[in-house]
Amino acid sequence: SASGFEAGAKGLFADGRIRANVAAFAYRFEDLQVNTYDPSRIAYTINNAGEVQQRGVEADGTWQATDGLQLRGAIAYVDAQFKDFVGQCYSYAFPTGTVRATAVAPANCSFVNATALTLQQDFEGRAPARAPQWSGSAGFTYETQIAGFGVAVTGDGFYSDSYYASETMAPATLQEAFWRYNAGVTVTSPDGRYSAQLIGRNLSDENYILYAADRTGGNSVPGAIGEQRGVVARGREVALQFAAKF
Template identity: 70%
Template sequence: MWRGSSRTATSRPKRQSRGGPDSSKTLFIAYKTGFKSGGFGLTSPLQTGTRIGDTDFDSEKARGFEAGAKGLFLDGRLRVNVAAFAYKFTDLQVNTYDPARVAYTINNAGEVRQRGGEAEVNYAPFKALTLHGAIAYTHNRFRNFVGQCYGYAFPTGTVRATATAPANCSFVNATALTLQQDFNGRAPARSPDWAGNGGAEVTIPLGAYKLAVTGDAFYSGSYYAAETMAPSTLQRSLWRFNASARVAEIDDRWSVSVIGRNLTNKYYLLYAADRTGGASVPGAISEQRGVIARGREVALQLSGKF
């Protein structure tokens, strides 16, 4: 019953939606910090050439902001998440491999600054079809970090006065042939600027059973697979594709699936490092050893619930 006014309830003006946060929409902003303890890391057996600098490392710290929004739209059929972030990592802990001494060491990079954003969408235009996609831009860059150069063999008889350092590297001083690399302004290894994925799932009822077909595409921008960023370890941008088909009872008591991964048989570098023993060809960059992603895989999967 309308009280306190001579107007009837039907004459009351309608409330206009402001489109702000409510039970299905959220805005957020956060300041976050992180900490990873320093210490000693014996990543390879102790040797006569092991130095204290090979095993000790400082604490790593991170701090920064995130802001974004999440929401459900179209009666819950559309879900959207977006976020932007800015972080700074101080004394980032990085692994370094010394092929001449066959030893891994843990070191600290001066600083890594991270800026970026990401978006994720899930949409079900109708009951049988679901679409999804995500994209992320992550601008990671070193600051104030001079580290290891990749392996390089100088020709016999080379002296410092006439020697030329390989690409992106320089000499530690004016007398020795020891190399270093300035990583300032460069992205860390295995850190592409762009990454994303998209796909769909179709579910078709078949009486007491159902058929579900999925397809997904994944994109990665280019990156160096080795911590030393040896030129030969540059992995160029790539796409890979997965798909599956699944037959199951409506209540999912049992199912039979055929699953395909990396269907285009794309081989790409996951990790790389200088070959053990160092460079062997004078005047050339060290050979690299790497870990390659698996090629095409097709699997048959049976599952049941009891």
């Protein structure tokens, strides 16, 4: 179940050349189901998180600086935290012969009881996986005419704060903050029927992690955190596209 509120405002300024939106929100998700991959069983398990609190502010806007130049930007701050949630620890292999009396749990994990080597993890106050605290973007579009042909140039930068790519928040799955950039050029025929586009995506070739989980098959080197497997975003892409209207 979810409960909360959202309040915001939209505005037009400078004879409509500036558009701005801002919103603040606060939500509470109770009895949230969290899927976690179990590498030993080679299966996903469902864990019940007592609660997730989410509070934040979002703002975005555009500015028609000139007839041909438009600037845009957006920013978001989201503070999301688990409440009352003890779940699965990431994969960890204890050395052969380790006994509970002398065993030391890996970072952020603890033992479920005083006799077993089974691990758990308290997520109280921590953000869910893939939930950056800050994110935003900034970009522009410039349009002009050259010898009767329409020319449009675009550029955008996207920012993401750091986040864990894995639900178990294994240290190796921490994705540091990063920027990625897109750009493009479009040329349109004088009659508007034909166009050609040169498109560049992720031009900074940022290899950021989209998703990660413990390696299938269980633990790895004794005394070490298990290997992680991740899905990495597509790298730099450049495409040439043509279009015709009939």
